[in-house]
Amino acid sequence: MSYRQIVDKVNSVGVIDWDRRLFDELIPLPGGTSYNSYLITGSKASALIDTVEKDFADDLLRNLEELGVDSLDYVIANHAEQDHSGSLPEVLRAFPETEIITSVKGKNMLTDLLNIKSKRISTVEEGREISLGDKTLKFLETPWVHWPETMVTYLEEDEVLFSCDFFGSHLATSDLFVRDEAEVYRAAKRYYAQIMMPFRRIISKNLDKIKEIQPAIIAPSHGPVYQDPEFILEAYEEWVNGPVKPEVVVPYISMHGSTEELVDYFVDRLIQNDIRVKPFNLREVELGQLAMALVDAAAVVIGSPTVLTGPHPQVSYAATLANALRPKTKFASIIGSCGWGGNLVDDILGSLNKLEVEVFDPVLSKGRGDEGNFAEVDRLVEDINKALADL
Numbered sequence: 551m552s553y554r555q556i557v558d559k560v561n562s563v564g565v566i567d568w569d570r571r572l573f574d575e576l577i578p579l580p581g582g583t584s585y586n587s588y589l590i591t592g593s594k595a596s597a598l599i600d601t602v603e604k605d606f607a608d609d610l611l612r613n614l615e616e617l618g619v620d621s622l623d624y625v626i627a628n629h630a631e632q633d634h635s636g637s638l639p640e641v642l643r644a645f646p647e648t649e650i651i652t653s654v655k656g657k658n659m660l661t662d663l664l665n666i667k668s669k670r671i672s673t674v675e676e677g678r679e680i681s682l683g684d685k686t687l688k689f690l691e692t693p694w695v696h697w698p699e700t701m702v703t704y705l706e707e708d709e710v711l712f713s714c715d716f717f718g719s720h721l722a723t724s725d726l727f728v729r730d731e732a733e734v735y736r737a738a739k740r741y742y743a744q745i746m747m748p749f750r751r752i753i754s755k756n757l758d759k760i761k762e763i764q765p766a767i768i769a770p771s772h773g774p775v776y777q778d779p780e781f782i783l784e785a786y787e788e789w790v791n792g793p794v795k796p797e798v799v800v801p802y803i804s805m806h807g808s809t810e811e812l813v814d815y816f817v818d819r820l821i822q823n824d825i826r827v828k829p830f831n832l833r834e835v836e837l838g839q840l841a842m843a844l845v846d847a848a849a850v851v852i853g854s855p856t857v858l859t860g861p862h863p864q865v866s867y868a869a870t871l872a873n874a875l876r877p878k879t880k881f882a883s884i885i886g887s888c889g890w891g892g893n894l895v896d897d898i899l900g901s902l903n904k905l906e907v908e909v910f911d912p913v914l915s916k917g918r919g920d921e922g923n924f925a926e927v928d929r930l931v932e933d934i935n936k937a938l939a940d941l
């Protein structure tokens with residue numbers, strides 16, 4: 551893919567990764583992704599904003615060559631993670647005079663992760679500016695979007711914010727700018743759920759900082775560029791600071807049908823009470839879908855049989871994931887079954903220890919649920935109904 555213009559003398563020179571389906575060997579990417587890199591050509595100096603995954607270094611260098619770049623003054627490393635920094639060594643080799651600009655923490659990370667010599671790296675702190683002649687870059691510290699060293703770069707004259715992971719979306723698309731808002735909203739929400747949600751509180755402060763700037767354009771390092779930043783700023787406001795929605799997420803799995811029977815009854819009763827519910831059978835669910843559902847839901851109820859005294863391993867995985875993602879969820883409970891006994895409830899609740907939730911009494915059956923167990927499900931539905939009504 552070749553370069554494309556964002557505004558005058560600012561070009562997108564990154565790559566689209568149409569085929570990638572997993573990030574960090576963990577995060578599903580059903581829509582592929584892109585590694586956006588931007589070249590700013592000032593009247594006196596030039597700067598490359600972030601690079602691309604190492605495997606695509608040649609594509610990045612080819613784009614620069616097509617633009618006629620034969621010297622490069624700065625590479626701005628907003629974030630040290632390798633999908634943005636991986637090609638730095640190749641860029642430094644191609645342009646021996648280039649200086650890397652990054653945050654103080656970023657410098658340590660780049661030397662650790664990529665063995666880049668520290669003499670090639672200069673650091674900037676909050677509010678520092680660099681002049682490229684007729685264009686000025688201002689650096690703002692935005693920790694934890696997505697690592698502790700992350701910063702963003704603001705091109706003052708053109709009011710373009712280069713936000714790296716912040717506001718990004720894992721979406722391979724030929725659209726340079728957002729064209730299909732519904733598609734980008736879904737991809738950006740998935741991205742937020744999987745990558746940003748654990749840092750929600752500090753992201754709220756970073757979001758305020760970005761709103762103060764009022765950028766005309768937000769150019770992230772994944773997914774399309776926002777010519778209408780309000781679209782993504784409002785979405786982040788809703789995801790980060792908005793109230794939970796009266797929805798119940800039900801990740802579950804069943805071995806011999808006992809748990810499933812109770813979960814099915816629970817889901818039906820919620821529907822009868824006009825409560826929005828999203829069941830996810832963990833036998834085949836794509837965990838990105840579950841993560842997205844957790845962004846807004848007020849309650850999560852986990853369904854599991856007992857395996858070797860504890861939860862089914864698929865449930866343990868989902869609970870660990872939910873705990874790590876730290877959603878806004880306010881209420882939780884468990885619907886489970888066992889053959890003879892075990893520590894199902896304590897084990898699951900132990901896995902959810904970072905969530906600030908009120909836990910409703912669980913429902914546990916021995917084998918297939920009896921009348922008393924189904925009555926307990928009715929009670930749980932009532933508990934949830936009351937709690938959601940008070941939101």
Ligand code: FEO
Nearest residue numbers: 629631633696715
């Ligand atoms: Fe796109 Fe945290 O890297």
